[in-house]
Amino acid sequence: MARATRPAYSCTECGWTSVRWVGRCGECQTWGSVAEQGAPKLAAVQSSVPVAKAVPISSVAADAAARTLTGIGELDRVLGDGLVPGAVVLLAGEPGVGKSTLLLEVASRWAGEGRRTLYVTGEESAAQVRLRAGRTDALADELYLAAETDLGTILGHIEEVSPSLMVLDSVQTVGSAEAEGSPGGVTQVREVTAALVRVAKRRGMAVVIVGHVTKEGAIAGPRLLEHLVDVVLAFEGDRHSGFRMVRATKNRFGPADEVGCFEMSEQGIVEVTDPSGLFTSQHTDPVPGTCITVTMEGRRPLLAEIQALVAPSALQVPRRTTHGLESARVSMILAVLERRCGIRLANKDVYVSTVGGAKVGDPGADLAIALAVASAATNEPVPTGLIALGEVGLAGELRRIPSPERRVAEAARLGFTAALMPPSTQPGPAGPPARRGSGGGGLAVRHAMTLGGALAALQSAAERPDGRR
Structure with a gap:
């Protein structure tokens, strides 16, 4: 009777077996984890008397695990x-x-x-x-x-x-x-x-x-x-x-x-x-193609500046270049701007970047990306002192973002005077005092339910009679 052959190699990570050695595990794709099976089998485990007896958890001293700075x-x-x-x-x-x-x-x-x-x-x-x-x-x-x-x-x-x-x-x-x-x-x-x-x-x-x-x-x-x-x-x-x-x-x-x-x-x-100032640039006059947002890195709000440049393209397939942002998310926002807001970008090169080498993956920065690109395409700057918060959906709607109170409070602390966000993200009692328009104290909160509404709100703010931006 022929003896059944057993696999001679196995992965030390996931246990995958093979009849020959390979450099990469076929299951978990880990390199160098396949080793030969040759270790002797362990004998049956026998119970033994524990050195320290189990005790009720309430009797364990909590100060034994006190933290040290x-x-x-x-x-x-x-x-x-x-x-x-x-x-x-x-x-x-x-x-x-x-x-x-x-x-x-x-x-x-x-x-x-x-x-x-x-x-x-x-x-x-x-x-x-x-x-x-x-x-x-x-x-x-x-x-x-x-x-x-x-x-x-x-x-x-x-x-x-x-x-x-x-x-x-x-x-x-x-x-x-x-x-x-x-x-x-x-x-x-x-x-x-x-x-x-x-x-x-x-x-x-x-x-x-x-x-x-x-x-x-x-x-x-x-x-x-x-x-x-x-x-x-x-x-x-x-x-x-x-x-x-x-x-x-x-x-x-x-x-x-x-x-x-x-x-x-x-x-x-x-x-x-206080790292917020590292990711923004100083402009004496408003510059088209820039927009400020507040991202959340863990539980910490950080200021981030999004810059965009839109230029006519001489290529059959226009360039889409990003730095510090997810290219797939930027491409989605560009599609929403063209389809829902009527901003022509199909025949233009679009460059979108963050300032200071920041890496932004927070969906709450979507509105700032969209406003920066729209500002660069229309050559109309975003009003000074305004931050944009909101996630952009494929239907052009603005969605709720987490921790709006912390974001707005950070913007108010750094001297910003206005915030543009969806109505559902209006700061509660924990945030700074909100105000409408340009009078009074605190930070003015403007609301928009769609990306088109946000662009219209910026346009009306830029055309105020006092000429302020």
Whole structure:
């Protein structure tokens, strides 16, 4: 009787099996996750006496997980008012964005409060980190530095130093002799992260791990890496701009929709507590093709300026170029402007961009995009001091947007005098005092139910007898 053959290879991520080795899993499409099946089967698990008995949840001391501030307000905002003892944080970002600089500043401020800190680097030598710390003034007596790439040695440093915070830069450079593959591989990254999670929970030590990203912007390594850690932070920024943003994509101890703003300078990473002015330009006179909106980055309102340029096209297929905006959404808005509002754009090149390298994906910016394009096409500027809020539908209607009170309050704080939005998004009692027309105090709120109505409201505002815009 012939013996049935079993698949000899399986994916370590999803369990997909194959009779031969392949470089990419046929199920989850993960590279390098297919490994040979050769591990012996585990014996049946026997019950054992637990070391610590289960206790009622009401008797567990809540102060054992009290948060500790890192000393960097923007990072504490994203983390949820500081680090929790035993928490494992994964910070991922592109090369050169400033991950090491930020975490060295975190380690120095943590150690500056008398708390012992261990900074482990696998990509630089100790002298190189010391040089960077001297340049950014990130020196502290309680900050210990180790240049290691072996997991066992790193665990030995933890036992010797007994830190309350450890920074590992980066997880892809550390390897374990007990795991197969080279450092940075799927098996190695999983083993290193799991070992650090175990020691962090056992000692009540906060751990911050630096992770690399792929060409697509995803965190390199197995997807399991994001499930093992407690907090996942994405460090974003354009290399041609000094603005940086830390965004929480997972947070077991706080909100997962917060962002922190930073600026890269010669002295290192600097907090930006009021980033609204970074994404707008200063014009002495109204310029056609520009419109201001307020976007929501997590729970934080940020001012953003949309600029558009419409020019006659000599091409059979006119150009549609966007920067900082979703090209598909801009194309949809252009179609609505032409079909519902009668603005001819089919034979013109259209360029739409944000100011300051901002990336806007908030649907609440649709109305500002439409008004900027319409202003550029008709050569009529949008009135100064006005913000536009609203999502544009395919029927030309303006839809409700979230957090209108915060958006309008931010615009009023920065000196804007009018807001154009759908009636359903009128600010409530939490917002600033609303007013009609141009008299009185507060911020004037104008309403429009359709995109055509919004364009008509702008036209009537531009033709007021006093000539004000």
